[in-house]
Amino acid sequence: MTDILSLKERARVLVSRYAEKNIKITTAESCTGGLLAGLLTEVPGSSAVLDRGFVTYSNEAKHEMIGVPVDLLMSYGAVSSEVAKAMASGALFCSSANVAVSITGIAGPDGGTKDKPVGLVHFGFAADTEETKHVQCLFENTGREGIRFQALVQALKLLENFIENS
Secondary structure, eight states: OOOHHHHHHHHHHHHHHHHHTTOOEEEEESTTTTHHHHHHHTSTTGGGTEEEEEEOOSHHHHHHHHOOOHHHHHHHOSSSHHHHHHHHHHHHHTSSOSEEEEEEEOOSSSOOOSSSOTTEEEEEEEETTEEEEEEEEEOOOOOHHHHHHHHHHHHHHHHHHHHHTO
C-alpha cells in the first residue's frame, strides 16, 4: 500500500514536471473532498501548477460551480461516468488550467447499492489538447478513509500518465 510520504514525493515530482512544461492543473473533487488539491499544495511552488480546486460534494455544487447539467445528475446520478466527465470538462472550462481531473464516488460506509457499491469511484480527465476521458474503479472496501486514499492514488496516476505522454 502506498503511504503518505511516497504520495508527497510523487506530488513533488508531478508539480516539478508540470511546471517544466508550463501546464496548469485544476481539480473537481466530490468523495475526496479536496484531498488531491491538498496533496498538490503540500509541494512548495505548487502555485505555478495548481490553478484551483473545486470541492463539489453536493449535486448543487456540481451544477453551480462547474456547470454539470442537472439532467445528467438526475438521469445517471452523481456517481457515473457521465457526471465524472462533465465535472472534468466543467472544471477545465471554469478555470485557467490546461488539464482537469475529477473524482466522484461512494466512499461509504453507507450509500452503496447493488448497482453502485461502496468503493465505486469514477474519474474524469479533461485536457485542452484532447477528448475527455473516463476511468472507473471499484476499490476494495477498506473503509471510508481507505477508499478515499485509493481514489487519491488513482487521480495521481491519471496526472502522471498525462505528463509522461506530453
